[in-house]
Amino acid sequence: MNTGFTAIPVSERVYWVGAIDWNVREFHGYETGRGTTYNAFLILDEKITLIDTVKAPFFAEMKARIASVIDPAKIDYIVSNHAEPDHSGALPLAIREFQPERTFCSVLGEKNLKAYYGAELPLTPVKTGDSLSLGKSTLSFVETKMLHWPDSMVSYLDTEKILFSQDAFGMHLAGSQLWADEYPEWLLAAEARKYFANILLHLSPKVLALLDELPKLQLDIRIIAPDHGPLWRQHPEWIVQLYRECAEQPMKPRALVFYATMWGSTDQLARMIGDGIRSQGVPVELCSLGVNDRSAIVTKVLESGLVVVGSPTMNNQLYPSVADVMTYLKGLRPQHHLGGAFGSYGWSGEAPKLLQAELGAMGFELPLDPISVKYMPNAEDRERAFDFGVKLAQELLKKTAKA
Amino acid sequence: MKKYVCTICGYVYDPENGDPDNGIAPGTAFEDVPADWVCPECGAGKDSFEPMD
8 A cells, every 4th residue: 555655765775754744844843944853774684674764743654654665664773863752762662563673772872762752662772883783784873872862873884885863964954855965055055054153053063073983983984974964965065064173163255144123213223234344344144133043043043153143231140032043052161252332221230231241151252342322322322332343343354364 | 978969860970089070079989079060971960969889
């Protein structure tokens, strides 16, 4: 019976049997404007093996794709590379229905999966260096602790030269096409950067360490198969290089001004600061938090050497939407940025000082004192804001010229 | 001096090495590490650590 869902061949022995979540637009606070996929892979060898599963509501889709190739009850092994529920949600159901002989995960994966789904889940922990014979091919495991969860690991299939990389090298991009080379490069770059900025930015030092470590394992990798978005077959080094550049976080000669506004005053300051920055030849982008979500802002931060943040003072505090983004940004630990703070106020005007302190604590270099304006900026204030932008842009140009 | 392991991510605090990147000098016993120190791997607090067997 054709249920409509079919498996897509990846290589001689491997099929993609995941699910496409075309319409998801919110993923734990990450705006997934182009949807996503939950990738699962079926290896047909003497031991039939399923690599990762999908988010729980997509179990039927995965099962139907598997059934288009083999009877799912024939699955001997399941490997869970990552315990996050978008990949493990369907695992308890898969174990119950398919009755595999063994289910493998990392040592911390066992702990985390049992915390999610109950201690009775039958799991076999594996470590870096362990391998599993599937018949003609061998699957070997490398733990990647904290990339990006404590339980994370990757698996390598020798006959097909596939690295099943779980969330690493992935992106939130729903599509009918399996391979990255079937999508335009600008789209891959944009979504991969957004994914890195939101999921991996705070782990940049570990990403760099892993990228240095990977070649030492001497794995001949022809295909990188992540758990989200398309797979890499031609030039998988393209995405590896993009990761390196994102993780190194070089200071870029671009600027971002993000801000909230209550009655338009902070918006006026933002526009003046933006014009001042532009006057020095530095490209600048203005983003009001009324219409831009935190995941878009963080993605732009990654591309901007200068980040200027504006907030009205509301009840002596930061404006709530600014506090939201600052909390998110703090956890993602961006490196190598110049910063500045500004805002309009009515009574005592704490917000720019609070912003300055928070940016400083995050490691932003702050060459200027924050600027604040009571109620509505007058001509002099607008000139001050323009000049603020000019000076910050000049500092950025000095820094990036040296680099 | 006893080694301590992070129960969240498995990082091992070895007092012989300390955590110089985060201001903990080699030779600092776990008990003497400041209360606001966090696991350099996963960011969990000191109370997430337990002594290694």
